[in-house]
Amino acid sequence: MENDMNRPVLSFHNLTIGYGKGPKQKVVAKELIGSLKRGVLTSIIGSNGTGKSTLLRTLAGFQTLLDGEVFYGMTPISEISNADLSKKVSVVLTDRIEVPNATVFEIASLGRSPYNGRWNRLDEHDYNLIIEALDQCGILHKKEDLLSSLSDGERQKVFIAKALIQQTDIIILDEPAAFLDFTARIEVMKLLRDIAKSRNISILLSSHDLDLALQLSDNIWLFYPHGPLVEGIPEDLLFKGCFNDILKSDHLKYNQVRARYEVYYETFQKLRVRCTREMYSLLSSAFKRENIEVVLVEEITNDGVIWEQGLFSFVKQNQTVFQCETIAEIVHYTKRNQ
Numbered sequence: 001m002e003n004d005m006n007r008p009v010l011s012f013h014n015l016t017i018g019y020g021k022g023p024k025q026k027v028v029a030k031e032l033i034g035s036l037k038r039g040v041l042t043s044i045i046g047s048n049g050t051g052k053s054t055l056l057r058t059l060a061g062f063q064t065l066l067d068g069e070v071f072y073g074m075t076p077i078s079e080i081s082n083a084d085l086s087k088k089v090s091v092v093l094t095d096r097i098e099v100p101n102a103t104v105f106e107i108a109s110l111g112r113s114p115y116n117g118r119w120n121r122l123d124e125h126d127y128n129l130i131i132e133a134l135d136q137c138g139i140l141h142k143k144e145d146l147l148s149s150l151s152d153g154e155r156q157k158v159f160i161a162k163a164l165i166q167q168t169d170i171i172i173l174d175e176p177a178a179f180l181d182f183t184a185r186i187e188v189m190k191l192l193r194d195i196a197k198s199r200n201i202s203i204l205l206s207s208h209d210l211d212l213a214l215q216l217s218d219n220i221w222l223f224y225p226h227g228p229l230v231e232g233i234p235e236d237l238l239f240k241g242c243f244n245d246i247l248k249s250d251h252l253k254y255n256q257v258r259a260r261y262e263v264y265y266e267t268f269q270k271l272r273v274r275c276t277r278e279m280y281s282l283l284s285s286a287f288k289r290e291n292i293e294v295v296l297v298e299e300i301t302n303d304g305v306i307w308e309q310g311l312f313s314f315v316k317q318n319q320t321v322f323q324c325e326t327i328a329e330i331v332h333y334t335k336r337n338q
């Protein structure tokens with residue numbers, strides 16, 4: 001039984017994705033290999049135009065694969081009817097779908113149509129599933145509201161609830177956080193992670209938010225242009241430097257201490273500072289913008305900055321020559337006097 005649970009719910013081998021047929025065929029990427037397991041949130045990371053959406057659409061059966069095979073469990077996708085596929089995978093796309101006069105409940109209830117057919121007549125079981133999913137997505141209190149009256153973050157939660165109601169083992173989302181503000185992005189990503197765990201299903205999404213994807217994903221598919229797809233947990237990929245090939249920019253650098261990519265500033269000066277670790281991080285980031293590297297020391301001999309009891313002291317030849325309370329002031333003073 002445990003083996004069954006560990007078996008991939010979806011896998012693909014030597015997959016070629018793209019568009020068209022014959023001489024006009026456009027291959028977007030080939031030799032793609034990957035798999036999805038239950039209870040796992042996987043994020044696809046890759047540059048614009050690499051083929052993330054094309055891959056997601058191919059895996060969901062929205063477009064034909066050019067070569068290779070996609071398996072749902074042990075069954076090739078080509079042998080699964082559309083009706084059966086919609087009971088195995090639900091899809092949330094980026095497109096802003098406008099449905100005038102439809103309430104949140106009505107939109108979410110569409111998730112039952114693979115089971116109920118064209119008229120989607122709901123029974124008590126369906127009703128309970130819808131309420132439960134809206135509740136898990138934190139949107140139940142808006143169930144009678146029009147979809148058109150919701151914020152982008154709330155809308156996204158409705159479409160995630162609809163996907164849940166479809167009761168599939170896999171949910172695929174194309175850039176679910178694309179139009180959302182910082183808080184809503186975190187909420188939606190955290191919700192997706194909780195859903196993967198609590199429902200023991202597999203969630204696959206594409207994202208351009210590297211920071212968030214690295215913090216919240218169990219697994220990353222790093223999509224290199226034209227392939228391959230490199231798979232691993234975020235920290236293994238970071239340690240191996242796998243992102244460096246994709247994030248090619250002179251303005252970006254991996255910070256090994258913080259385990260994240262940051263804007264790179266060339267530094268021309270060093271400033272020795274005695275302060276807490278928390279203040280060191282803030283000063284580092286403020287001074288970096290002025291091309292000054294902050295070095296944390298135990299004692300200031302000769303020159304440097306001391307922060308204690310809420311006060312910055314600028315020390316020159318062991319004499320305090322300036323004091324202030326804010327980071328802005330100490331940065332400003334240092335720029336003029338170092």
Ligand SMILES: Nc1ncnc2c1ncn2[C@@H]1O[C@H](COP(=O)(O)OP(=O)(O)OP(=O)(O)O)[C@@H](O)[C@H]1O
Nearest residue numbers: 019026028046047048049050051052053054055206
């Ligand atoms: N319908 C289509 N017909 C032909 N080529 C297409 C079609 N849709 C997309 N493409 C091309 O396929 C390639 C991959 O596009 P895709 O949208 O999958 O990339 P993506 O990684 O999702 O990009 P982004 O990060 O910008 O969303 C691009 O070169 C794109 O121009």
